[in-house]
């Protein structure tokens with residue numbers, strides 16, 4: 001019965017593809033396993049079809065596909081409470097005490113503002129012949145539309161000095177108000193999903209999974225220098241390269257992208 005239900009959802013998605021390149025974004029319910037159309041499976045993809053795993057990005061304001069790239073728009077502002085929202089915002093929540101790694105929280109002077117991100121990500125990610133390093137700023141997008149940042153606070157600056165400013169869900173805003181995650185997005189791993197879930201995608205189109213797998217914490221020793229490895233996942237039963245978030249540096253991505261990165265305007 002569950003399989004039939006999933007099939008129905010997929011077909012409802014298909015019926016909307018008469019609008020070229022546009023797809024409304026249904027909110028997938030937890031536990032539904034979307035059928036992947038990348039990562040080695042043979043599901044054919046029409047030019048206007050957004051693969052169902054990208055539709056898991058519930059925080060996107062718009063997702064379209066031209067068959068080669070999926071274009072994802074988002075404001076980047078979190079859907080969860082934060083001490084970095086303006087105090088008159090309904091999403092403001094005070095926070096003090098311990099944050100990431102048991103550090104004493106110290107608020108930075110910035111406050112969250114909405115941006116306009118446009119991510120252009122390969123629909124069918126492939127391994128690159130040459131590794132491209134990540135840059136500062138957005139390196140990917142999480143399910144709630146908040147960008148992932150890499151393991152640096154500035155050019156060659158370790159993240160450790162910034163960690164004290166991570167809020168109750170381990171994100172913080174940069175000067176100018178752009179909110180982002182350098183580490184585990186706690187709202188997604190504890191409220192919306194769980195620690196083993198798919199949490200987003202990097203710019204090269206490869207998925208990012210949580211800090212646990214098969215009931216155990218993933219460590220850097222389980223991953224390659226780019227911070228990923230290959231095996232079957234719920235969304236990609238035929239197997240796919242994927243990144244894992246870990247508790248230890250480099251947290252999300254290591255020495256660069258496994259695939260050829262798309263672009264982001266921010």
Ligand SMILES: [Zn+2]
Pocket residue numbers: 149153162172173174180182
């Ligand atoms: Zn930061």
Ligand SMILES: [Zn+2]
Pocket residue numbers: 209213229231242244
């Ligand atoms: Zn894995």
